[in-house]
Amino acid sequence: MGLIGREHRGFQPDELVAYAYGDPRSSGAVVDASGAAVRSGNAWYHLAYSCQTSADGLNIERFKYSLGGAIPKGEWAKHYLVAP
Template identity: 35%
Template sequence: MPPAKSLLLICAFALTVTVSAGAADPRLIASLGKLDPQTRLEQVCDLAAVNHIGTNGKLPRPDRAKSNVITPPRHHGDTIEGSGGAFRSGGKWYAFSFKCRTSPDHLNVLSFTYRIGAMIPKSKWPEYGLWD
């Protein structure tokens, strides 16, 4: 596996683990700092999705979110918007649209809004790169 992809997977795992911890680990910040700014923006906003979507009380707290599943998000400086994200909650994947604005270093989320879409049928998971 290429080193950049390995680092990305480690960051995605670390982001998921730190959700319950509530505070960013300095090692996580250092790892995120090694990513290119656009990837860092997406990773930080994916974490925001996990944190925010779980608070609406309609679904179990998500354990994973990806901003670029169905369609790629649009990057505008420190903001990313998308209508093709997906999150996993209770073993099922759901579509979501969102807008996420971060600090200039793309390490802190300043605002995050979202709208939950339909459940994604399991038959579509391979097409979108989703998993159990």
């Protein structure tokens, strides 16, 4: 979340739900979450990301993401998104 906050001015992510719109997939040291959501301030946003860790799982070696649009408040409960 720190990277997302640094790359998007005014964005202060404080919560992430990897399974909001679909289950994350993992294969070895790679996790893909195309249906994630991230909260900043009083809003939730669509997020897709891929993360690869070191073999021991202690370090992030690669992280790519795509930040999407705001999620309507009426959809929050259905997708496990809690109010701030």
